[in-house]
Amino acid sequence: MMKANVYSLSHNVVLDAAPNGDVIVETPYNEEWINAIRSVPGRRWDATSKCWVIPGSKSAILVLCHALQDVPVEVKSTQLVERFPEFMQLQSGDEKNALKKLKDTLKMKGYSIKTQKAYMGHAERYLRMLTIPLKNAESHHTHAYLLKLSDESRSSSYVNQAVSALRFWLVTVLGRSDLNQWIRPKRQKKLPVVLSSGEVAKLLKAIQHVKHRTLIALIYSSGLRIGEAVRLTKQDIDPVRKTIHIRQGKGGKDRFTVLSNAAYAMLQNYMETQPIVKYLFPGGKGLDHHLTERSMQHVFVKAMRKAGISKPATVHTLRHSFATHLLENGTDLRYIQELLGHESSKTTEIYTHVSIKDIRRIQSPLDRIGMDDEDQ
Known part of the structure; x- marks a missing residue:
């Protein structure tokens, strides 16, 4: 008997092209697979060749592909795939x-x-x-x-x-040592989008739901990834040491990051109204399930629109903003690297390119000219 989820090459449904344009289907005896083939309209059994024959129509092929989507299928004819690209969705046992x-x-x-x-x-x-x-x-x-x-x-x-x-x-x-030629595209040198402190404040005010506003505040104030934030537990918060323990973050690494006094005050207020069983921010599936990342992205997009902020930002932008604002306020880049959990300092150095601390000190040559209304 064949093991579940393990397929032998001899246990494939085999598809081939018939001379008249129909599709020939050969299958070992498997009641489930045979019933799937029987669901195709117009199919017929050829007793002489001991195979099924499927009409070569688009509608019949679509039904056949749907019926065989979980079945190991070998397509013998390349011309058959070219004629019906839908067969490319099917997979062989191999x-x-x-x-x-x-x-x-x-x-x-x-x-x-x-x-x-x-x-x-x-x-x-x-x-x-x-x-x-x-x-x-x-x-x-x-x-x-x-x-x-x-x-x-x-x-x-x-x-x-x-x-x-x-x-x-x-x-x-798979051990394909013959496939040793790989070309990687040159990485694009894009600078991350950063929200100003004022924009972050407007964003938080635009979120009325206490749980969502608290979570967004924690992400910004501590430089969290969205996946780290939604998985926080009460045990991860240390108000005495003013730290948040991030467990098994990106790359399976633990780290500590800063706990904001303002964010903790919001968190305390939130926890007074929300029963906490496992996660600080439970989702719709129950108290032992956390909020999904997708749902928070949706909350963020709505808040951005309500706040009137048109920058192409995502929840991850708050992490970029956290790092950039720390840098602009004089925090050493090495500390920022630790807080973010970056393995390489080169990853953190990108924020030196988006910081405007020194740019604001530079006077534009147009401002030095001192144009008055008559000159204009």
Whole structure:
């Protein structure tokens, strides 16, 4: 008996092209798979060839693809894929096993849930692009996928992530040492968006919900990542030492950051009205589940509109603003690096480029001219 989620190459549904344009479907005896094929309108059983025949119409193919989405499928004919690109969504047993190996390896190596999701997403999208079996893929196929991302105007960081994901999967996990040619795009040198202190104040005033306002205040006042903030517990807050303990942040690292007096006062007021079981900021699923990052992004966008701030900001902008404002107020860059949990000082140094402390001291040459109304 076949183990769950482990597929043998001999246990695939096989699709091939019939001379008259129909699709031939061969399957080992599996009641669930056979019932899936029977759900396709117009299908018929060919007793002579011992196979199913599916009409070569778009509607029938769409139903077939939907029915076989969780079934290991091998498409024998490249022409069939070219005629019906929908078949590219289906995966063979070999491909399903390869994806499972990637998922298991990511978990065993302790990669974050977010990274696991991102790497799995790239692997699945890469498979959907392939018109040949994964085992036959060559370097030019990976290059084509990466080029496609660039053509879609994806950011350089996104494409670099795709390179890391595919290289980890194909080379590290699957042992494809022949795929050794990888081209990374040049990283874009974009400066982070920063809100002014006045804009942060306007943003907080625009949030009426006490829980949401408190969470946003903590993110800004302590330089937290959104994922760290929503997972805070009561035990992470130390009002005596005025610190917040961030447990297993990015890269699986613990760190301490500053606890603002003003933010703690907001937090105390909030906790008086909110029963705390596990997380400080529970979500809609119950007191033992935290708020989702997506819900807080939605809250942030609404607050930005209400406050009349048009900058292209996200919740992460508050972390950039925290670091920039500390730097402008004279905090040493090394301390800011520790508070943010940056492994390299080079990551923190980007805030020296967005700080306007010294820029404001510079007088524009136009202001030195002293133009009066008559000159204008």
